[in-house]
Amino acid sequence: MKKNKKPESTIVDIARELGISAATVSRALNDHPKISKRTKERVSQKALELGYRRNQLASSLRNSRTFTVGMIVPRISMFFHAEVISGVQNLLHRKGYNLIICQSNDSDEIEKELAATLYSSRVDGVLVASTLYTTDYSHFDVFVEKGIPLVFYDRVPVDPYPAQLVEGDEYRGGYLAGEHLAQMGCTRIAAIFGLLSCSLYRGRLKGFKDALTAYKLEADESRIYFHELTHENALKTLEILFSTKPYPDGLFTANDTSALAMLDFARQRGIRIPEDLKLVGYSNDPRAASVTPSITTIDQFPGEVAIQVVDALGRLLENRTKSILEEPRTVVTPVALIKRQSTNPQ
Amino acid sequence: MKKNKKPESTIVDIARELGISAATVSRALNDHPKISKRTKERVSQKALELGYRRNQLASSLRNSRTFTVGMIVPRISMFFHAEVISGVQNLLHRKGYNLIICQSNDSDEIEKELAATLYSSRVDGVLVASTLYTTDYSHFDVFVEKGIPLVFYDRVPVDPYPAQLVEGDEYRGGYLAGEHLAQMGCTRIAAIFGLLSCSLYRGRLKGFKDALTAYKLEADESRIYFHELTHENALKTLEILFSTKPYPDGLFTANDTSALAMLDFARQRGIRIPEDLKLVGYSNDPRAASVTPSITTIDQFPGEVAIQVVDALGRLLENRTKSILEEPRTVVTPVALIKRQSTNPQ
DNA sequence: TTGAAAGCGGTACCAC
DNA sequence: GTGGTACCGCTTTCAA
Numbered sequence: 111m112k113k114n115k116k117p118e119s120t121i122v123d124i125a126r127e128l129g130i131s132a133a134t135v136s137r138a139l140n141d142h143p144k145i146s147k148r149t150k151e152r153v154s155q156k157a158l159e160l161g162y163r164r165n166q167l168a169s170s171l172r173n174s175r176t177f178t179v180g181m182i183v184p185r186i187s188m189f190f191h192a193e194v195i196s197g198v199q200n201l202l203h204r205k206g207y208n209l210i211i212c213q214s215n216d217s218d219e220i221e222k223e224l225a226a227t228l229y230s231s232r233v234d235g236v237l238v239a240s241t242l243y244t245t246d247y248s249h250f251d252v253f254v255e256k257g258i259p260l261v262f263y264d265r266v267p268v269d270p271y272p273a274q275l276v277e278g279d280e281y282r283g284g285y286l287a288g289e290h291l292a293q294m295g296c297t298r299i300a301a302i303f304g305l306l307s308c309s310l311y312r313g314r315l316k317g318f319k320d321a322l323t324a325y326k327l328e329a330d331e332s333r334i335y336f337h338e339l340t341h342e343n344a345l346k347t348l349e350i351l352f353s354t355k356p357y358p359d360g361l362f363t364a365n366d367t368s369a370l371a372m373l374d375f376a377r378q379r380g381i382r383i384p385e386d387l388k389l390v391g392y393s394n395d396p397r398a399a400s401v402t403p404s405i406t407t408i409d410q411f412p413g414e415v416a417i418q419v420v421d422a423l424g425r426l427l428e429n430r431t432k433s434i435l436e437e438p439r440t441v442v443t444p445v446a447l448i449k450r451q452s453t454n455p456q
Numbered sequence: 457m458k459k460n461k462k463p464e465s466t467i468v469d470i471a472r473e474l475g476i477s478a479a480t481v482s483r484a485l486n487d488h489p490k491i492s493k494r495t496k497e498r499v500s501q502k503a504l505e506l507g508y509r510r511n512q513l514a515s516s517l518r519n520s521r522t523f524t525v526g527m528i529v530p531r532i533s534m535f536f537h538a539e540v541i542s543g544v545q546n547l548l549h550r551k552g553y554n555l556i557i558c559q560s561n562d563s564d565e566i567e568k569e570l571a572a573t574l575y576s577s578r579v580d581g582v583l584v585a586s587t588l589y590t591t592d593y594s595h596f597d598v599f600v601e602k603g604i605p606l607v608f609y610d611r612v613p614v615d616p617y618p619a620q621l622v623e624g625d626e627y628r629g630g631y632l633a634g635e636h637l638a639q640m641g642c643t644r645i646a647a648i649f650g651l652l653s654c655s656l657y658r659g660r661l662k663g664f665k666d667a668l669t670a671y672k673l674e675a676d677e678s679r680i681y682f683h684e685l686t687h688e689n690a691l692k693t694l695e696i697l698f699s700t701k702p703y704p705d706g707l708f709t710a711n712d713t714s715a716l717a718m719l720d721f722a723r724q725r726g727i728r729i730p731e732d733l734k735l736v737g738y739s740n741d742p743r744a745a746s747v748t749p750s751i752t753t754i755d756q757f758p759g760e761v762a763i764q765v766v767d768a769l770g771r772l773l774e775n776r777t778k779s780i781l782e783e784p785r786t787v788v789t790p791v792a793l794i795k796r797q798s799t800n801p802q
Numbered sequence: 803t804t805g806a807a808a809g810c811g812g813t814a815c816c817a818c
Numbered sequence: 819g820t821g822g823t824a825c826c827g828c829t830t831t832c833a834a
Contacts, residue, residue, distance in 0.1 A: 116601045120811055131821045136813060144819055163598070166576040167517045168811030171826050176513065178556070178577075186532075187542040196533040199559055203570075208577060210524070211557045213545055224549075230512040231524075231554060252507070255462045370746060400716060402748035466827055477805045482829060490803055514827035517810050805834080810827105817822080 119160040128156055139164070170232070178208040179423065180228035181237040184216045184265070189395050190412050191239065194263070197416025198237065205424065207234070216241045222249040235259035235423050240267070242308045242338070247271050259426030263419045266309045274422040275440040276415060280313025283408040283445040287314075287362045287390040288321030290406065294388050294453050296360025300333035300351050302344060303364045311336070314364050314392070333358060344371035352379065360388045366395035369405050369452070389452040403451035415443050465506040474502055485510070516578070524554040525769065526574035527583040530562045530611070535741050536758050537585065540609070543762025544583065551770065553580070562587045568595040581605035581769050586612070588654045588684070593617050605772030609765045612655045620768040621786040622761060626659025629754040629791040633660075633708045633736040634667030636752065640734050640799050642706025646679035646697050648690060649710045657682070660710050660738070679704060690717035698725065706734045712741035715751045715798070735798040749797035761789050 121135040128135070130149070138145045138153035156162075170176040179202055183191045199209045210233065214221040218241050228236055229252050236253055240262065247267050253260045254272050263276035291299050301318060303311040319329045335347045344363065348371065351358055363369045369391030376383050383389055383403055391398055394409040418441045467481040474481070476495070484491045484499035502508075516522040525548055529537045545555045556579060560567040564587050574582055575598050582599055586608065593613050599606040600618050609622040637645050647664060649657040665675045681693045690709065694717065697704055709715045715737030722729050729735055729749055737744055740755040764787045 118602065118811095122811080132811090133813075133822075134820055136811095137820085140813085142819095146819060149819080161598070161601075163572065164576050165517075165578060165811050167513055167522065167578055168826090169813075171511075171513045171517055171828095172811080172813050174826075185542060186545060187538040189533075192533040192538040195557070196531060196559065199532060199557060200561070203558070203566075208556050208573065209558075210554050211541070211545060212549070212555075213542065215546070220549075226509065227554065230510050232511060232513050252509070255507075256464065397743050397746040400743040401746045464827095468827080478827090479806075479829080480804055482827095483804085486829085492803065495803080511827050514810090515829075517812095518827080518829050520810075803834105806832090808829105808831085810829090813825090815822105815824090818820085 116161065118165070119162045120165070121162070123160055124153060124156050124162060127160070128152055174232070176208075176232050176234055177206055178210060178231065178233050179235045179237065180210045180212065180224075180231065180233040182212045182214055182221060182224050182228070183239045184214055184241055186211065186213050190264070190393055190410060193412035194239075194416050194419070197413050198420055201416060201420040205420075214241050216243065218244045218246075225249040225252070229253065229256075229258075233258070235261070235427055237419055237423065238262050239264040241265070242305060245307055259423055261419055261422045261426070263415060264310070268307075268309050268312065270438075272438050274426065274438060276418045276422055277309070277313075277440060277442055278410050278415065279442050279445045280310055281317035281320075283392065283410075284314035284317025284319075284362075285321045286317075286445070286447040287392070287408060288318040289325065290447055290449070290453060291360035291362060291388055291390060292322060292325035292327055294360070294384075294455070296358075296388050297327060298330070298333070298356055298358045299327065299360035299362065300330075300335075300358035301362040301364075302335045302337070302339070302347055302368050304339050305336055311364055318362060339363070339365040339368050341367055341371045341374075344368035345375055348372060348375045352381070357381075358387060360390075362390045362392075364392050366391040366393045366398045366405060366407055369407065370397060370401065373401060373403075373405070373452075383452050384455050388455075390447075391452075394448055398448075399450070406450045406453040407448050409446045409448050411444055411446070418443055462507065464511070465508045466511070467508070469506060470499060470502050470508060473506070474498055520578070522554075522578050522580055523552055524556060524577065524579050525581045525583065526556045526558065526570075526577065526579040528558045528560055528567060528570050528574070529585045530560055530587055532557065532559050536610070536739055536756060539758030540585075540762050540765070543759050544766055547762060547766040551766075560587050562589065564590045564592075571595040571598070575599065575602075575604075579604070581607070581773055583765055583769065584608050585610040588651060591653055605769055607765055607768045607772070609761060610656070614653075614655050614658065616784075618784050620772065620784060622764045622768055623655070623659075623786060623788055624756050624761065625788050625791045626656055627663035627666075629738060629756075630660035630663025630665075630708075631667045632663075632791070632793040633738070633754060634664040635671065636793055636795070636799060637706035637708060637734055637736060638668060638671035638673055640706070640730075640801070642704075642734050643673060644676070644679070644702055644704045645673065645706035645708065646676075646681075646704035647708040647710075648681045648683070648685070648693055648714050650685050651682055657710055664708060685709070685711040685714050687713055687717045687720075690714035691721060694718060694721045698727070703727075704733065706736075708736045708738075710738050712737040712739045712744045712751060712753055715753065716743060716747065719747060719749075719751070719798075730797065730799050730801050734801075736793075737798075740794055744794075745796070752796045752799040753794050755792045755794050757790055757792070764789055 125132040138150045212224040260273040266275045322329045391407040398405040471478040484496045558570040606619040612621045668675045737753040744751040
């Protein structure tokens with residue numbers, strides 16, 4: 111099988127064939143107002159004929175615009191992130207932007223490296239959901255310094271950082287969960303959160319505590335655990351929680367994976383849900399709806415997050431060309447309590 | 457807030473400050489063997505000092521290599537694809553490649569447009585899981601003609617196309633499903649497949665039929681349905697399937713979403729699973745494991761698919777630089793039957 | 803071991 | 819309405 115690579119054709123080729131200048135071809139292809147209709151037609155005709163396709167690299171180099179956005183997430187396959195990425199990609203595509211996707215695998219080392227790569231690629235903007243462990247955000251400084259639009263979402267810097275933020279309403283999510291458990295009559299409410307180095311869990315914890323206080327149930331610190339929210343970790347914690355009576359009668363887990371672990375644990379130990387224990391998760395993972403009992407959880411509306419993220423980015427991209435200044439701003443996206451069987455005693 | 461964009465520094469800046477030529481700086485940064493150690497040190501020192509970061513655009517334009525791979529999938533958030541993308545991104549990152557991710561939303565129009573965009577971006581290679589409706593693959597011809605590595609996976613061209621293919625073992629998946637239902641004693645086996653315009657369902661159908669034949673159960677065409685595999689469509693079909701007795705006692709659905717629909721339908725109609733009907737899905741969606749009864753399904757090992765895809769691409773990328781020819785080849789990735797409660801009568 | 807200069811493909815300013 | 823030309827930042831051949 112012979113490999114006969116067709117050569118790439120350039121505007122110069124078109125120009126030569128048509129006996130006009132490359133400048134004119136460029137203008138024609140960009141629908142410049144001062145180029146005659148006839149020339150435009152001849153050019154686009156010839157472009158088609160030669161199979162010409164713009165070399166975006168050359169164009170970007172010249173214009174300092176790549177029409178490419180970089181995105182860093184912890185893991186692409188996490189339900190919430192997959193949904194956000196999907197939404198973001200669709201919205202960006204409509205605006206004519208490409209999306210370079212990177213995952214940090216929750217390693218701040220990798221995150222750092224990815225930031226450097228994205229900068230090298232001269233992306234027009236960057237979207238970041240940082241790792242659980244990022245406390246030093248200085249690897250993003252380069253974008254701030256160069257005025258490159260930077261939007262953090264979901265997991266955002268805890269300390270002030272000069273970039274746009276799109277956060278879920280974590281406080282409200284935590285509050286709704288705590289309130290719901292209280293309203294359903296729980297009095298010994300336990301909770302499992304992720305590490306407080308991450309913005310997410312700070313807000314959820316605060317909301318949760320405030321809700322208990324509001325319902326005259328003081329949050330029992332000894333029943334609140336903090337660790338990476340994996341299935342295994344959850345099982346270990348549950349083992350402890352259910353080692354001494356009185357057992358908790360309510361549990362809030364800051365993700366659905368941990369809530370699913372509780373279901374497994376309950377089955378194994380003969381704990382009835384919701385009769386003996388009421389359970390609330392977080393994220394509205396599809397599995398939460400399909401298990402029996404289905405799990406009450408907090409929806410984060412990833413589609414809405416995507417909209418807000420792209421919106422914030424869009425404003426920055428426009429302002430950049432108009433060189434208007436934009437103050438760092440925080441957008442808060444809604445959450446909602448999805449009531450299901452795990453808290454419903456009938 | 458003042459916007460004091462730091463200017464980008466280039467190799468020319470470094471050269472000027474050091475009183476050497478840009479050529480030398482370039483070579484030093486690329487660790488060229490003939491540059492003195494001392495010069496290299498001075499250069500990298502100064503680069504750090506000036507906050508220099510390579511402009512990958514300029515480099516790519518010059519070298520005709522972008523170290524960027526484009527990927528087109530139907531929907532990023534579909535479980536299987538999210539997993540593959542995740543794997544692919546991690547593997548490509550190790551090889552020093554970026555990943556531009558695009559979704560066709562199962563529209564062949566969009567797919568066409570995306571192919572053009574990726575070509576314009578001069579990606580070094582392209583990975584595609586095409587739409588359910590793509591029959592004309594000519595929008596990918598440009599990659600073939602220009603010798604740009606092209607790998608189809610999962611949903612691959614049905615007719616011969618000169619590109620690398622990574623396919624799941626659809627035939628075996630269908631066979632395993634049919635065989636399992638037969639072995640569990642089903643005699644009136646129904647099935648729901650996607651449209652046969654898509655490579656996936658052709659293979660699954662054939663395997664399924666062959667299995668039934670092997671077990672002396674002729675596949676009853678009137679119990680086999682073909683349509684887009686959504687929850688709603690499945691419910692409609694089930695309504696028909698369960699409108700006249702004798703009801704089916706086994707059902708194979710070519711995705712898990714449809715199997716989940718069957719569960720809903722069964723609950724609503726008082727059909728007991730697995731007692732009255734045994735059910736097998738496809739994909740090993742996380743929900744299939746968590747529902748009650750849990751659903752027997754076919755695992756597609758997305759991680760393995762990712763490995764094979766990147767492997768095929770990697771070979772092409774290398775061969776391209778060595779300009780060795782590579783014949784179109786098909787890699788088949790394994791599938792496995794995951795037995796669960798929906799087919800287990802105890 | 804290093805420098806000068808051409809050029810990757812396209813764009814935009816300045817002329818005519 | 820169109821052409822000439824410099825230039826975006828980096829690489830590489832050729833020469834020294």
